[in-house]
Amino acid sequence: MKKREIRSFYLNERKNLSSQKLEQISIEAADCFFNNFDLKSVKCSHIFLSIPLQAEINTKYIIDRFWKSYPDIDISIPKTDRANLSIDSYYFTPTTVLEENPWKIPEPIDAQPTPHEVIDLVFLPMLAFDRRGYRVGYGKGFYDRFLATCREDVLKIGISCFPPTDPIEDVDQYDIPMNYCIVGKELYKF
Numbered sequence: 001m002k003k004r005e006i007r008s009f010y011l012n013e014r015k016n017l018s019s020q021k022l023e024q025i026s027i028e029a030a031d032c033f034f035n036n037f038d039l040k041s042v043k044c045s046h047i048f049l050s051i052p053l054q055a056e057i058n059t060k061y062i063i064d065r066f067w068k069s070y071p072d073i074d075i076s077i078p079k080t081d082r083a084n085l086s087i088d089s090y091y092f093t094p095t096t097v098l099e100e101n102p103w104k105i106p107e108p109i110d111a112q113p114t115p116h117e118v119i120d121l122v123f124l125p126m127l128a129f130d131r132r133g134y135r136v137g138y139g140k141g142f143y144d145r146f147l148a149t150c151r152e153d154v155l156k157i158g159i160s161c162f163p164p165t166d167p168i169e170d171v172d173q174y175d176i177p178m179n180y181c182i183v184g185k186e187l188y189k190f
């Protein structure tokens with residue numbers, strides 16, 4: 001299948017997920033992450049804030065655990081630049097003020113910018129992924145543009161609601177594959 005068909009199929013699948021199921025797989029994904037990764041060499045972790053209307057995985061379980069158990073690891077969150085289809089990043093603490101952008105994504109106001117070279121780990125949102133580690137998002141290429149500005153050795157971990165699909169047919173030169181993807185309790189390595 002091509003990205004466009006995969007996108008419309010999984011947008012619909014996600015709408016059909018109950019909020020209980022979504023919370024369950026969000027909690028499982030947080031457990032899966034903290035049980036499987038050694039965070040000794042991680043100083044800065046980049047993570048998206050979920051869009052509640054889009055039934056995305058709720059990343060607050062991961063963020064709260066970072067804050068509670070890994071206070072020395074900095075958390076950075078994206079802010080979308082809609083004109084350039086790019087992502088800027090800002091440090092995120094419990095006192096950061098957030099405001100919803102026109103796409104209903106909570107974004108930071110007056111926060112400190114994060115230089116992309118310091119980011120060691122990036123969590124990637126998506127609608128679907130394939131067995132090679134390629135992902136399909138909302139189709140604007142924000143994350144591929146963002147990853148191109150990060151260090152080449154940045155650890156890329158996706159979080160998805162659904163198991164992998166057959167290979168995405170129209171992967172292009174900008175698609176950067178993930179290293180891992182978490183789906184509830186399951187961890188996929190590529």
Ligand SMILES: Nc1nc2c(c(=O)[nH]1)N(C=O)[C@@H](CNc1ccc(C(=O)N[C@@H](CCC(=O)O)C(=O)O)cc1)CN2
Nearest residue numbers: 048049050051078080103105125126137138140142143
């Ligand atoms: N939580 C979260 N934050 C994220 C992303 C994400 O997927 N999830 N992004 C991942 O890239 C970037 C934002 N990308 C987005 C791209 C499209 C739409 C969206 O809802 N588009 C509408 C309207 C399109 C339009 O106005 O032209 C749509 O497609 O219906 C939302 C976010 C950065 N932050």
Ligand SMILES: Nc1ncnc2c1ncn2[C@@H]1O[C@H](COP(=O)(O)OP(=O)(O)OP(=O)(O)O)[C@@H](O)[C@H]1O
Nearest residue numbers: 003136137138139140141142143144145148172174
């Ligand atoms: N680094 C880049 N430079 C220029 N164009 C890019 C870059 N990355 C992606 N694009 C372009 O952006 C468009 C959308 O890409 P794609 O369909 O892969 O988005 P997506 O991965 O589903 O969305 P997202 O990354 O926002 O979640 C494509 O036309 C792609 O070629």
